[in-house]
Amino acid sequence: MDVIKKKHWWQSDQLKWSVIGLLGLLVGYLVVLMYVQGEYLFAIMTLILSSAGLYIFANRKTYAWRYVYPGLAGMGLFVLFPLVCTIAIAFTNYSSTNQLTFERAQQVLMDRSYQAGKTYNFGLYPTGDEWQLALTDGEMGKHYLSDAFSFGGEQKLQLKETDALPGGERANLRIITQNRLALNQITAVLPDESKVIMSSLRQFSGTRPLYTLADDGLLTNNQSGVKYRQITIAVIISRSTPTEAGVMKNSVLVIPLLSARKTLRASLPTKGSRSLFSLSSSGPWSFRSSLWC
Structure with missing residues (x-):
């Protein structure tokens, strides 16, 4: 005669999948938030580790992998991920002078x-x-x-x-x-x-x-005569000069921390604000702005 074991309320499948669903929603929210902030490497890493962890610990068929997963996750998080980040940053212009607050970046320019x-x-x-x-x-x-x-x-x-x-x-x-x-x-x-x-x-x-700061925030290069002003995203950029194609382009003096190869279309509130982050064809790290008057 088979003995039917009575399940406790915390062992019910309904509670199990509810918790997994909530964790999945939380992970999805964090991944989207990181991607919007431009931290796509952290977003990818969080998505991979969280998805693999939820699948392994929620599926009985992968019970043996529960003993292997913590070691693999630790190796990926503390060994492979920093290595990938280092390689990715090597192809950007990330440096100590490009990771500053606006006030500190302005002071660096004034000291030149x-x-x-x-x-x-x-x-x-x-x-x-x-x-x-x-x-x-x-x-x-x-x-x-x-x-x-x-x-x-x-x-x-x-x-x-x-x-x-x-x-x-x-x-x-x-x-x-x-x-x-x-x-x-x-x-x-x-x-x-x-x-x-x-x-x-x-x-x-x-x-x-090298630079002179006016009362209205206008920054003048004393050597070349080029004038710069700040915009709402706290990036100091050059006054536009028309090119042969008639396109108004700007040279970036202080590169923002966000980097992308194509147009960055994060979850910005308005369509007009998205046009701030349109990459110029002059290079992968040169930005152009549509807000010049």
């Missing part, structure tokens, strides 16, 4: 400078416990020499034209490297009142800030 004016070879000559800075104009053959000074803090050195360089032994590259931070804080003032600062381990040159 470019060489303007002449370049002078420099040398350091010891005078007791102090030093003298000598600049040489290679084009004119002129020499400029400062008074004796000591390293430490920001300081301006007034240079005077001289016929010859000091007779002492010139400081070698090791000494210059050791005092590089102090040399970077020195501003040399030439007889014509032009100012130069250290631009390399062997040269002083006139430098200017």
